Amino acid sequence: MKEIGPYRVLNPLGRGGMGTVLLAIREGDQFHKRVAIKLMRRGVDTADILQRFAVERQVLAGLNHPNIARMLDAGETADGRPYLVMEYIDGQPIDRYCDDAGLTIDARLQLFRKVCHAVHFAHQHLIVHRDLKPSNILVGADGEPKLLDFGIAKILNPELLQISVATGPELRLMTPEYASPEQVQGKPISTPSDIYSLGVLLFELLTGRRPYRFSTRLHDELVRVIAEIEPERPSDVVAQTTEIRASDGASRTITPLDIAKPRSTAPQRLRKQLSGDVDNIVLKAMHKLARRRYASAQEMGEDIARHLSGMPVIARPDTLGYRAAKFVRRHRTAVVATGAVAATLIVGVAVTAWQAQVARQERDNAIRERARAERRYEQTLKVARTFRDQLEPALRAAEGAVSVRAALLQAGRAGLELMQTELADDPNMQRELAQTYTRLAAAVGGVHGSSQGDSAAADGLFRAALTLWDQLAQRAPGDRDVKLARAHLHLQLSQLASRAGKPGDAPLLAERALEMARDLCDSPRSSPAERRVLASALAQHADLEARNPAARARAAQELQESLDLRQAQAEQDPEDMQAQRDLSVGHMDLARFHRTAGTPETAAEALREVESAIAIRQRLLDADPDGGRAERDLLVALEGRCDALSALGRSQDVVSTRANIVDRFEQMCRASPDDGRLSVDLVRALTELAAAEIEIGRAEVAGQHADHALRIIQPLFDRDPGQHERRWRLALALATAGDACAARNDAIGAEALYDKAVKHLQVLTRGDPSNPRYAVEADAVRARWANAQESSRAGERSR
Template sequence: MDAERWEHIETLFERALDLEPAAREAFLDEACGDDAALRGEVASLLASYTAAQPFFARLADQVEPIVSARLEPPGAPPARIGPYRIDRELGRGGMGTVYHAERDDGQYRQQVAIKLLRREFASDDVVRRFLAERQILASLNHPNIARLLDGGMTETGRPYFVLEYVEGWPILDYCETHRLGLEARLRLFQDVCAAVQYAHQNLIVHRDLKPGNILVADGAETGAPQVKLLDFGIAKLMQPGMDGHLAMTHTDVRPMTPLYASPEQLRGERVTTASDVYQLGVLLYELLTGQRPYARFEPTAYQIERAICEEDPPPPSQAVPPGGARPPWSRRLRGDLDAIVGKAMRKVPDERYESAAALSGDVERYLEQRPVRARRGNVTYRFAKFVRKHRVAVAAAGVIAVLLVTLAVLSVRFALVTARQADLVARERDKAAQMASFLVELFQVSDPNERQGTDVTAEELLLRGASRIETELRDQPETRAMLMNVIGRIYRQLGMYRQSETLLSLALDERRQALGDWHPDVAETQQELGRLRRAQGAYATAESLLTEALAMQRALFGERHVRVAQTLSDLGWVLHNKGEAGRAAALFNEALTMRRELLGPRHEDVAESLSSMAAVRRHQGAYDEAEQYYRQALAMYREVLGPEHLQVARALNDLAAMLQDLGRYDEAETYARASLDLYSKLFGTEHPDVATSLSNLAYVQQNKGDYEAAEQGYREALAMRRRLLGDDHPHVAHSLNNLAAVLQDQGRFEEAEPYAREALALYRKVFGDTHRLVAQALTNLGWMLRNRGALDEARPLFEEVVQIRTALYGGRHPQVAQGRIYLGSLLHRLGRWPAAEAEFQQALSVLADSMYARHPLRAMALSSFGELRTDQGRPEAMEMLQEALEIREAVLPPGHWQTAETRSALGACLMQQGRYEEAEPLLRQAVQILSERRGARHPVTQRALARLAQWDAARPDPGTPSPR
């Protein structure tokens, strides 16, 4: 059906609709003529129209309940609600008012509490859901839970709950007035746990456990205190409608009071039975100490919320109540009870007791003076705490994931076995058990309670782990290999490559021996080793290891698999490092697509793929696209991993390097600093990534003209890299190269040259002759030679640069343009003007894209070409130099030597046209700045001085001093 026919149908439909149903037939007969299809279509639409209206109304009605109801001021208490006669008001809360009432509809008499909800809860949906859930809640039949008896709607449309009326004290008041001792309090607490456990087994979560919701009555028959929990399930039921207005923040779905809320409730995250366990922990805290755990933060809502999410409360034994009078048992809290409360109140739900019953069980153990579980080694907790304490181990966070995932996978494997596989399973189970106990012991020692005073460092821990693998797991090669793989990986992430290499090579050998060459675990270790080789700069080995791992994984897991994506990405990086941008981009793109499909649009791995795309696009010169990718990656990492994560530091660094390429130095410096700060925070002062970050910041400083800071940064980075990576690492060459460049920027050519030559030799050794870094080193050395007057020696170097870059990137790349500008400028000085002109022309044609309109590189081309044009006596020189100056003044920081260089050139050009007065200030400023920045001996300063001398000699009236 096309749009025109649709229009026609629509018109006929509408006109027929306006007619009496009886008249429609005749109308259609006439309007449609012999177009039977048309008639059929309109008639069928008319037929469905009648049913369509109620259908859409019902669908809409039932589908998405949204609109906020209006707040209504509380009125006078109603005389009756349903069959209940209201007696008196018992209290008021956030949700509504509670009345004491009596059922007196002639059936039977019963005292009840009625909770009448506020107006804003009175939406159809709440009521409908309430009616649906009422049955579940009413089925909670436990001596410690106040029964939900009934519920419904008042005549004015307000929902109400009818609850068992409990005469009693809130639990804390009861304990105080009855002067209960420690044991009695703990027994009461166990009753509360039992009620909560019962509800959890019936799939109901309380979410609002607090002393005010827990009443204690003196038992009628036994005289023993009787605990009754109120409002079970109601908080959860009512929660989402709590706020009466459309709020502006995301913090709407939250408990009535933050005082007893769990961290996940405050964060608006999923609330589970673990939240009730947390609230039980808070209750226990208050029962034991007479105050709430975060009492000192209570004055402001914000502070307490922050504290609940971020701070550990003082252990109950250390809590000092407001009056300063500690309960008589406060000394007995130390140790077991501190630990029990602590475990119940862990920030991370999974680290708490797994159930209310487990919590109660530990209290029981305490009462029976048996060892409590809370003090036994909780590996996950200790490991997590260790990681938190040692920021260096952010890298190791990956390891936790690996270990936990491995354990999880193993347990899943158990579940999936057939009898035939029993043998295999037994081995897997042994492996898991060995690994678990290995870790337990490893981390037990890092528990500060067991090892007073100093904390273990990550290195110590790893060393201990590695040596124990040797001694204790001698007979379990598979477990050994698994752990060596994991620890080898941490070593790499910590930059300890030699240690990593030892373990990974061993792991690979052992796995091959045990499993054969063709096995997922072998692929895993090969991949790990490939990553290490890349980090070490051995790209050819890295490539072959990863290619093999990739082939194996594709065969074992299929073409589309997260591990395949990961290896594609790893391999892409190796190719990128080797300078094979095209192949790298293809692999990165494949990985990105695969990850988006497999993992969804927002995932750590997707962010990794985005930043790898950015890196390769940047090196291909597609800066706009690269910037987009980098910013997306940065935002995604922050979103997914939080603001203080290694990946965020890397992303900041990458973005800085990119902005630096674009000449946006101030932005670049900001990001570079942020990155370095974060790296140092995560790794301390000594780490390969810290060196890189340091070096990148220095590079920005160098480009801004802050040479001293830059030189210092480069020297620090060089020393650190030699220490950490050895003398033959490409990163050492980077540092040598950088240092040479910044020395020569300061006119210290003799000092610079040996560094430049060493860097070039090292690059050639590592990468071969056709590599972007070889070109970079050639450029630096070329300038050094040129600046000390060895122009003929410099020429083949620049020619090689252009040749290498053209081979790598094709002719139309800014890097090629840069090489041509340098070459052109050199040819100009050598007196080979036509050749020079050709180079400049080609460079400018590459830079003609609007993207480069204000790029420092274009300014450089214009400035150098302008000088040549001046010498050639060509009129367009003036315009070129003016534009170059304008760009440099705008883009470079004030007082930059390159700006001064262009001023001097422009001065010369003006002088040539006889405009001496205009030329003078330019020439003088240039000399002043260049002497300061480049030193009097630098060729560029010499040239500026020569021009000023020329001006002095040639000005029309040498007798009159020119105005300053």
């Protein structure tokens, strides 16, 4: 066929089960733009196939995304065969593109994130692709992936498209190598099936192999392999030498070097890159149970972004962390359940300590047993890492459940101390334990998102880590990694003390961190990580110095030096998202410094710095529109704009900006209704908007915003009263609602709300008596309460 409608066929591109794909151009098109036409083949136009063609047309008509091939036109040939006209992608399948271009692991992960964005977009439009594989994702010369072929896609809500979709036979349409367990078992298919296929695809991009091999293509064999056999870790696969047999019977040997070379690295380096986070990300996506995979393709892409930025990922080994999360969801029976979790940890500790002791004894045995002893020693280190990887997510999952968290932490400390005793003289184990203490301190100290961490526990863990690094420094005084770790720990201890409202020796710690970081960066061999710690140490030291009026000039110099370092890092690698975020933080640090000076001139300077931070964070969001972190970072910067505007007396601008922040948080909450952190963010934004409305005399509107905040936070708090952050936000919302009542001269309403707020703050104070924040806020609420009562009495006297 030379012509199809107004299109002239140039040559065939390929054949599929339903039809033929042809390269063509539109007659009369002066630009001669090429298109791909998918034409139904003669003889396959059964009712089912015609319906599937119609479904694909309906699906593509609603998908407009830069990483999804667009449908341009559709119609029927003269003999009644339907066709679809698609954007022509002159590219390669994603696996071949990655290998031919020699993409590194990080570059492959960045490319794969774009595929996640496209799949998430389809899912948001209620479309499950069901056939994600390399040949259906083409990458053009511009390096952009394009998702195509929705021929067996499933519409999750067919009635929205006003089309009747058959179910039975369609469930078994698939490519077995990339099919999910529920696909091969004929179970109902939804978005988790695509998440599984994404996991298989990522496995192949990283290792050059598929996770499974089938001895036959019989259905029972597919079910057995895909639904029952656990895939190997990618880091283990790339270390193996295997024999691959082609369909013609010929075989060839694939070595670790063969795998590493197209990834532009060496075999050992490749295995190290995949070990840990990347292994866990792939295996979480490929979990046999759909509910245990990533909740969305977007979440998977964000976890990859966290890994690329050096941040902790949510994917963890499928052991204690999962059990602890389940436990926290039902922690009303905390006494029994806590005992169970703590007992599990302690058993794990005992096994670890035993293995450590055996390892040392065996390592000291005769030479003939050295190889076996070394293997056991490596196993011991692996057990220690596994222990850490289990305990850290368990502590994060237990955030807010105080008794649960305390039991986990106590068991964890006991285990770490026991391991430390057993292998006290071993530098490798000391490093492992120091890193473990640091990660656990971040998990319990509110470093990753919560403002209500256990600062005392975190301080103890950080100091335990510092003791180990100090010992390592005595062994190897010139080790730059040890020097960097010690500088970073001094910085974290100083920041922790400042954040907890207990400055203590924060200035001394900041000064020590700054001294260590300068020593590292005076060397021409200084690394980006070392310069990053120096920039942060300068900012922390300056923040503490700025509280002394006599030292503000020096603080300003240090903040500018910190900003210059971050600017240089960002300019050196514009694609480094972490460097760009750090630069925006530098602008926010300077803004806070200028704002606290308290003059109109410095307030204007603060606003300029905030606007610079907003511009950077907007670019980050534009580059990663599906990234929840980028959106939240931008909103935090907008809140900084409100602080600067308030210092300038521009109250009306504050209100309009805070209203915009509330709108955006509401959109994020609608997109992720199960994200409790977002709901708490929205409560905070509504509370601050209500306070701004009171400032301009709109008490009635302020009351509405405060009531809205209470309607969100009260049920969240009721479901889990042990969550400190939720109680804190509830107390602030109650107090602001009281302020709105007082501004409307409703003394009775204000008194009831203030009383509730103070009671919640008293509970928080009793829970953490060393933290002055709650007591200070309670005193402020009591003062406003007294003022409201006095105003009410004065009004009565005047009448």
